[in-house]
Amino acid sequence: MKQVPLKIGERFGHWTVTSIPTVRAGTVVCQCDCPExxxxxxxxxxxxxxxxxxxxxxxxxxxxxxxLAGRTFGRWTVLSMVEGRRYRSxxxxxxxCSCPKHTIREVNSGSLISGRSTSCGCIREEVNNSRIGPAHxxxxxxxxxxxxxxxxxxGMKNHPNARRKGKGRHRGTVLExxxxxxxxxxxxxxxxxxxxxxxxxxxDNRIENxxxxxxxxxxxxxxxxxxxxxxxxxxxHLHDYALLNPTFSREKLAKIGTALLHLSKTAxxxxxxxEVA
Numbered sequence: 001m002k003q004v005p006l007k008i009g010e011r012f013g014h015w016t017v018t019s020i021p022t023v024r025a026g027t028v029v030c031q032c033d034c035p036e037x038x039x040x041x042x043x044x045x046x047x048x049x050x051x052x053x054x055x056x057x058x059x060x061x062x063x064x065x066x067x068l069a070g071r072t073f074g075r076w077t078v079l080s081m082v083e084g085r086r087y088r089s090x091x092x093x094x095x096x097c098s099c100p101k102h103t104i105r106e107v108n109s110g111s112l113i114s115g116r117s118t119s120c121g122c123i124r125e126e127v128n129n130s131r132i133g134p135a136h137x138x139x140x141x142x143x144x145x146x147x148x149x150x151x152x153x154x155g156m157k158n159h160p161n162a163r164r165k166g167k168g169r170h171r172g173t174v175l176e177x178x179x180x181x182x183x184x185x186x187x188x189x190x191x192x193x194x195x196x197x198x199x200x201x202x203x204d205n206r207i208e209n210x211x212x213x214x215x216x217x218x219x220x221x222x223x224x225x226x227x228x229x230x231x232x233x234x235x236x237h238l239h240d241y242a243l244l245n246p247t248f249s250r251e252k253l254a255k256i257g258t259a260l261l262h263l264s265k266t267a268x269x270x271x272x273x274x275e276v277a
Contacts (some may be wrong), residue, residue: 012047013054024267032056035084068093075099082106097122107186128171143176149202151176160188177205181212 006028010017015030018039028047032038038056068078075098082092090108097103099146103120111117156162157172161182164171181195182188184207189195196211198205 002091003188006044006047012050014056015042015047015050015054017047054149066072066109068112075120075123076107076112076118078112081105123273151205153179177210180205180207181210184210185212 006017006020008017008019012030014033016033017028018027018031021027021029024041026044027041028041028044029041030047032055034056040056069080071078076095077098079094079096082094085092087108090110092106092108093112095105095107095112097120099120099122101120101122104119107117135191142155146152153174153176155172156174156179159174159179161178162172162174174194177195177197178189192214194213194216196213198209198211
């Protein structure tokens with residue numbers, strides 16, 4: 001039986017003949033009309049038996065596609081299908097969010113139907129913002145001590161030194177010593193400036209214990225600042241401690257008092273033991 005000659009450009013269903021190889025006799029290279037432009041090598045006899053609905057499988061897939069245009073998923077409103085591109089095996093749909101920004105984004109059908117995607121991210125941002133300050137589940141007094149020992153003030157979104165980055169409760173917070181210094185100076189702390197605790201106690205945020213410095217300061221403090229603080233502290237609380245602890249002997253109390261008196265008389269800005277001129 002004489003074979004019917006095939007020509008390049010001839011169509012069979014959705015297939016178009018692109019080339020006729022000479023090596024593999026009885027086969028034809030065809031390309032589908034689908035957006036993916038699928039190319040396959042098809043036996044000649046099978047190509048002649050194809051009907052008008054024959055394709056690479058895209059035609060059968062289109063019949064299974066659920067038209068989501070016009071439907072609403074959360075805050076997404078489906079506008080149209082994205083032609084020519086897919087996410088894995090899912091169809092991409094062009095959607096618009098109902099938030100004030102009216103964000104338009106391509107979302108795959110799997111995320112829409114399963115509920116994994118309900119907005120452009122505005123819902124998550126609103127939930128995070130609602131948890132800042134008194135609305136947060138761990139908010140009690142408006143302050144807490146972080147893992148580094150510093151006191152953190154919550155609900156300070158409008159302060160110039162508040163954190164703008166971060167997630168959840170970290171956004172809109174100010175370190176208390178930074179806040180105290182900015183209130184004392186009546187201006188925000190500038191970039192490159194740091195606030196130092198003179199007695200090295202990070203939660204002691206009295207203004208007389210704070211010192212403004214330029215650049216990053218290392219840990220610790222000067223011996224003069226530390227000694228001044230502890231001498232004042234012992235002087236103020238030593239008598240209370242002796243009353244609360246009956247076993248505290250009068251001899252120890254007298255020795256500590258004598259040592260403090262001696263330090264106050266011989267304290268010098270120079271080297272230890274140097275007399276004041």
